Amino acid sequence: MNSSPHAKNAAILLEKYAQGERDFADIILNECVLSGAKLPYVNLKRASLKVVNLSTANLSHGDLEQAILNVSRLSGANLSHARLQSAQLNVANLIRAVLVGADLTGASLIRAELLRADLSNATLTQANLQEADLREARLRWARLHRANLSQCNLRNSSLLGADLSSAQLYSAALGGANLSGAVLTEAELRHANLRSANLSGANLRSVNLRWADLSGANLQEADLTDAKLSGANLMGAQLQGAILENTTLVHADLSRSNLQKLYCVGSDLSGATLTGALMHGANCYDLQTKDTVCEWIDLSPGGDHSQLQQFESAAAIYTFLNHRPSQVQLIVDAALNHTAHRFLAKVYEYIGNQVVAFSRPPEIEIRHRRTILTYFAQMDTMLLAIAYLATWPFQDGQALGGTLSDLINQGLERPHRFPAQDEAHEYLYDAMQRLASSNIQALRQELDDHPFFVAPLQVQLANTSGQRLQLYHNPRFGIRNLSPDDGLFPIKPDDIAVPQLDELLAFFSVVG
Numbered sequence: 001m002n003s004s005p006h007a008k009n010a011a012i013l014l015e016k017y018a019q020g021e022r023d024f025a026d027i028i029l030n031e032c033v034l035s036g037a038k039l040p041y042v043n044l045k046r047a048s049l050k051v052v053n054l055s056t057a058n059l060s061h062g063d064l065e066q067a068i069l070n071v072s073r074l075s076g077a078n079l080s081h082a083r084l085q086s087a088q089l090n091v092a093n094l095i096r097a098v099l100v101g102a103d104l105t106g107a108s109l110i111r112a113e114l115l116r117a118d119l120s121n122a123t124l125t126q127a128n129l130q131e132a133d134l135r136e137a138r139l140r141w142a143r144l145h146r147a148n149l150s151q152c153n154l155r156n157s158s159l160l161g162a163d164l165s166s167a168q169l170y171s172a173a174l175g176g177a178n179l180s181g182a183v184l185t186e187a188e189l190r191h192a193n194l195r196s197a198n199l200s201g202a203n204l205r206s207v208n209l210r211w212a213d214l215s216g217a218n219l220q221e222a223d224l225t226d227a228k229l230s231g232a233n234l235m236g237a238q239l240q241g242a243i244l245e246n247t248t249l250v251h252a253d254l255s256r257s258n259l260q261k262l263y264c265v266g267s268d269l270s271g272a273t274l275t276g277a278l279m280h281g282a283n284c285y286d287l288q289t290k291d292t293v294c295e296w297i298d299l300s301p302g303g304d305h306s307q308l309q310q311f312e313s314a315a316a317i318y319t320f321l322n323h324r325p326s327q328v329q330l331i332v333d334a335a336l337n338h339t340a341h342r343f344l345a346k347v348y349e350y351i352g353n354q355v356v357a358f359s360r361p362p363e364i365e366i367r368h369r370r371t372i373l374t375y376f377a378q379m380d381t382m383l384l385a386i387a388y389l390a391t392w393p394f395q396d397g398q399a400l401g402g403t404l405s406d407l408i409n410q411g412l413e414r415p416h417r418f419p420a421q422d423e424a425h426e427y428l429y430d431a432m433q434r435l436a437s438s439n440i441q442a443l444r445q446e447l448d449d450h451p452f453f454v455a456p457l458q459v460q461l462a463n464t465s466g467q468r469l470q471l472y473h474n475p476r477f478g479i480r481n482l483s484p485d486d487g488l489f490p491i492k493p494d495d496i497a498v499p500q501l502d503e504l505l506a507f508f509s510v511v512g
Contacts, residue, residue, distance in 0.1 A: 340452035
């Protein structure tokens with residue numbers, strides 16, 4: 001029985017609604033029972049609905065802007081696409097409620113019960129959900145920009161692709177939550193519990209995760225540029241392929257974490273713990289490593305402890321964590337134009353399909369009259385092969401190929417060789433053989449007819465220690481305003497600047 005003093009208003013509303021009326025703005029229905037009521041598209045703007053029982057009611061597409069629903073029962077209610085801007089739902093029971101596509105901009109849901117509620121595609125911009133219970137709730141693609149979710153319980157909830165930029169999540173419980181592809185730029189997550197949460201591919205730029213628990217979390221491919229993770233627990237976290245640029249990791253615990261193919265540059269790892277981390281293919285340099293703790297790491301591709309790297313000093317840790325990426329820099333004495341770019345992309349795509357080590361396109365910088373192509377290698381011993389493949393489309397590439405073969409053969413004639421020397425030869429020989437057995441020569445005529453590919457080259461290598469080596473230099477590089485009719489000086493093999501064998505071996509740190 002409805003004993004509310006406003007029960008008469010509830011009865012009038014239901015009667016008039018049945019007659020086709022929809023506008024009930026400013027109505028007072030406190031403590032009324034409207035459970036199971038079917039009121040889609042109803043206008044309850046600014047209505048007072050305190051302690052009302054609306055469980056399983058249908059309020060879809062309704063207008064409840066600025067309505068007061070504090071301590072009301074809305075469990076199982078249908079509020080999909082409802083307008084709830086600036087509504088008050090503090091301590092309301094919204095367990096299993098459907099709020100798909102609802103607009104809750106600026107709404108107050110302090111300590112609201114939203115267990116297993118569906119807020120997919122809902123707008124909660126600047127909403128206040130402090131201490132709300134959102135366990136196992138669905139917030140897929142929800143807009144939570146600048147929302148207050150401090151001390152919220154979001155365990156095992158789905159926030160796939162949600163926008164949580166600049167949101168407040170201080171001490172929030174997010175254990176087991178799915179935040180894959182979510183936007184958390186500049187969000188506040190100090191002391192948050194994200195244990196075993198899925199943050200793969202998430203945008204975490206400038207997020208504050210100080211003292212957060214991310215143990216066992218999935219952060220694969222996540223962007224943590226400028227993020228603050230001081231004191232964070234990342235033990236056993238998955239960070240494969242993640243970006244940690246200018247990231248603060250002071251006293252963070254990364255022990256036994258998976259850092260394979262991680263990009264970590266300009267970050268602060270002072271006092272951090274890295275013991276037991278998997279680091280095959282990790283790209284780390286310009287790091288601060290004061291008091292970093294790292295007894296050993298696993299460099300095996302499969303993480304099976306078959307390639308362990310031990311560290312016995314702080315200097316050894318610093319040296320290892322500041323290996324710059326190996327690279328080949330090809331400087332072409334001509335500016336790249338659209339036609340040459342098309343030919344270059346065509347040839348490099350073909351080569352990349354033949355040789356896996358060359359699958360990544362180069363970085364291209366075009367200057368006034370020169371083009372700089374930069375190729376990155378996974379390891380130093382791949383540099384000669386990449387230099388050969390990168391220069392193949394150019395006329396100078398033929399001369400460089402012959403020079404590289406001569407240098408390698410000279411090395412093989414030495415009685416004492418070193419593993420890196422043989423490995424570099426193996427990569428180069430494999431690259432040459434793959435191209436020789438392909439149909440790439442059919443592209444040669446197109447290239448030779450274009451001036452970009454007959455321009456003089458400079459080829460420089462840089463190893464992981466930051467050392468540079470000029471591998472090739474055409475003496476005509478930099479010359480202008482001379483045509484072949486003017487009688488260009490002939491180039492002899494001895495005129496081409498190439499390193500001596502000992503220089504090359506020293507560059508690869510294989511001299512005995």
